[in-house]
Amino acid sequence: MAKPSFSQEVANLLYAAKGNPLNTCIQCGTCSGSCPSVEFMDHTPRRLIGLVLADMKDEVMNSNTYWYCASCFQCTVRCPSDIDIAETMYALKRYSIWKHIHQEGLVGPTFSETFVKVIFRSGRSFEPVMATSYLFSSGLKEWIQEAAMATGLMLKGRLPVLPPRIKRLDNFKRMIGKVIPLGGES
Amino acid sequence: MKQFAYFPGCSLEKIALSYNQSTVETTKVVGIELKELEDWNCCGATAYFHVDELLAYTLCARNLAMAEKENLDLVAPCSACFKNSYFTNQALKKDPDLAEHINVALQEDDLHFSGSIEVKHLLEVFVKDVGFEEVKAQVTHPLEGLRVAAYYGCQIMRPRKDHEDVEQPVFFEGLMAAIGAEPVPFPLRLTCCGGSLLISSREAALSMIHNLLKNADDNGAAVIATACPLCQINLECYQPQVNQEYGTNYHIPVVYFTQLVGLAFGLPDKAIGLGSELISATPLAQYAA
Numbered sequence: 001m002a003k004p005s006f007s008q009e010v011a012n013l014l015y016a017a018k019g020n021p022l023n024t025c026i027q028c029g030t031c032s033g034s035c036p037s038v039e040f041m042d043h044t045p046r047r048l049i050g051l052v053l054a055d056m057k058d059e060v061m062n063s064n065t066y067w068y069c070a071s072c073f074q075c076t077v078r079c080p081s082d083i084d085i086a087e088t089m090y091a092l093k094r095y096s097i098w099k100h101i102h103q104e105g106l107v108g109p110t111f112s113e114t115f116v117k118v119i120f121r122s123g124r125s126f127e128p129v130m131a132t133s134y135l136f137s138s139g140l141k142e143w144i145q146e147a148a149m150a151t152g153l154m155l156k157g158r159l160p161v162l163p164p165r166i167k168r169l170d171n172f173k174r175m176i177g178k179v180i181p182l183g184g185e186s
Numbered sequence: 187m188k189q190f191a192y193f194p195g196c197s198l199e200k201i202a203l204s205y206n207q208s209t210v211e212t213t214k215v216v217g218i219e220l221k222e223l224e225d226w227n228c229c230g231a232t233a234y235f236h237v238d239e240l241l242a243y244t245l246c247a248r249n250l251a252m253a254e255k256e257n258l259d260l261v262a263p264c265s266a267c268f269k270n271s272y273f274t275n276q277a278l279k280k281d282p283d284l285a286e287h288i289n290v291a292l293q294e295d296d297l298h299f300s301g302s303i304e305v306k307h308l309l310e311v312f313v314k315d316v317g318f319e320e321v322k323a324q325v326t327h328p329l330e331g332l333r334v335a336a337y338y339g340c341q342i343m344r345p346r347k348d349h350e351d352v353e354q355p356v357f358f359e360g361l362m363a364a365i366g367a368e369p370v371p372f373p374l375r376l377t378c379c380g381g382s383l384l385i386s387s388r389e390a391a392l393s394m395i396h397n398l399l400k401n402a403d404d405n406g407a408a409v410i411a412t413a414c415p416l417c418q419i420n421l422e423c424y425q426p427q428v429n430q431e432y433g434t435n436y437h438i439p440v441v442y443f444t445q446l447v448g449l450a451f452g453l454p455d456k457a458i459g460l461g462s463e464l465i466s467a468t469p470l471a472q473y474a475a
Contacts, residue, residue, distance in 0.1 A: 036377055036378045036380075036394050037378075037387070037390040037393075039390075039393075040390040040393070067387070068383065068387050068390055070340075070378050070380055070381040070382070070383045070391075071232045071341070072340040072341075072344065072377075072381070073340060073341070073345045074344065074376075074378070076344065076345050076346075077343075077344050077345060077352050084345075086345075090235050093236040094236060094237065094238070094239070097236065097237055107385060107386040107387070108236075108386035108387070111233070111382070111385055111386050112232075112233040112237055113237060115230075115233035115234075116230075116234060116238075116241075119227070119234075119245070123227040123228065124196050124199075124227065124228050125196035125197075125231070126196075127200075127201065142388065145426075145427050145430070148426070149424075149426070149427075149464075152423070153201065153464070156462045156463070156464065157200075157462060158200060158201045158202075159200060159201065160201075164199060166225050166226070167225045168295055171294050171295035171296070172227060172248075172294075172295060174294040175244065175291045175292060175294040175295050176241065176245075176291070178244075178294060179238075179240050179241050179244045179288070180238055180240065180241050
């Protein structure tokens with residue numbers, strides 16, 4: 001069997017999305033015009049879809065575009081071809097995490113993975129652990145800003161000290177084990 | 187007395203405790219009983235779906251199955267918890283094969299998803315289940331003259347659920363008017379706060395927060411009302427950083443809509459978590475005459 005092309009692989013990752021396939025894109029640019037973080041992306045969403053359809057895998061995977069998607073779904077609700085564009089960005093994120101390919105220096109992949117690991121351990125999210133996933137990669141100014149804010153929140157009693165846990169954690173972990181291989185995480 | 191299963195979500199335990207407090211207190215006043223899910227887990231925010239779809243559905247389905255056990259519709263005050271729970275519910279209802287697969291996993295916690303309940307955001311409960319008339323009837327301290335920017339954010343409205351108007355909603359402003367406040371024009375009310383980009387792509391998020399603060403300020407808002415903990419945290423806690431980056435001097439209180447409703451209901455500050463904000467919202471109390 002012939003190896004699927006990159007655009008076919010991306011299409012396969014979208015099996016659960018409700019929208020139309022990417023090849024119905026008319027390149028109108030409504031997505032790019034609606035995107036709140038487009039000015040920080042190296043390719044606009046419209047162009048990224050064009051690159052996927054042209055099977056330009058390296059160009060797509062090495063772009064920061066899909067990791068700059070904030071999940072606001074503005075593109076998805078406006079697309080005249082009914083393509084679920086935000087979901088396409090999710091698919092590319094999953095592909096990027098599975099294949100360990102993404103632009104260097106991005107925090108998004110580590111953050112997502114750390115987040116999920118925290119949930120595996122406790123069932124609940126815990127901000128201080130999340131912070132470690134990104135603060136190590138940021139500069140001194142960001143450290144100082146975050147520390148000042150954390151102090152403010154702590155003084156107002158808004159930061160947790162102990163990580164919260166769900167009660168039926170053993171059941172929870174077995175449940176996760178039924179859907180994905182846990183590796184060293186159990 | 188209408189009952190709902192209540193899924194507060196991780197943020198409401200601590201960083202957005204005031205949202206939890208004001209939710210519990212204001213719903214009591216309008217005859218809504220919230221029964222907290224006894225062992226809810228994190229909805230995954232935006233992270234689960236980045237890593238694995240099946241895992242994301244399973245974790246959200248666990249909460250849904252607990253609500254089903256109580257035979258109650260699920261209400262979430264956080265936009266991300268709402269969106270993830272809502273769309274997981276919808277996906278599993280539509281795809282029996284997916285539901286069957288996930289039910290195998292749920293067995294490990296003696297739970298079962300059957301698709302028997304609905305998922306609502308807290309704002310929708312106030313607007314539809316309670317209604318503006320009932321809200322008005324409970325107002326003892328109308329917030330006259332309080333200029334409020336009603337901020338919808340993203341995941342309450344989007345993705346689209348049916349054929350509803352996702353471009354020109356008016357219900358949040360309607361609720362603010364029902365408590366006597368004056369909703370100001372706020373063109374960016376549906377534009378993203380940056381969400382978790384604050385962590386992964388700080389520069390982009392700060393720019394998005396700056397746009398929102400400027401838009402609210404330009405329209406003379408004295409306060410921004412939110413219906414999501416992430417929106418609240420981004421818009422409030424990062425104001426000093428926006429000011430530093432953009433040479434601005436914003437100092438706009440950002441509160442949960444339930445806190446404003448609570449003020450109008452005459453509830454004491456402490457009961458609705460006023461006083462825990464970094465940008466003091468206590469001046470707002472003067473409007474609750």
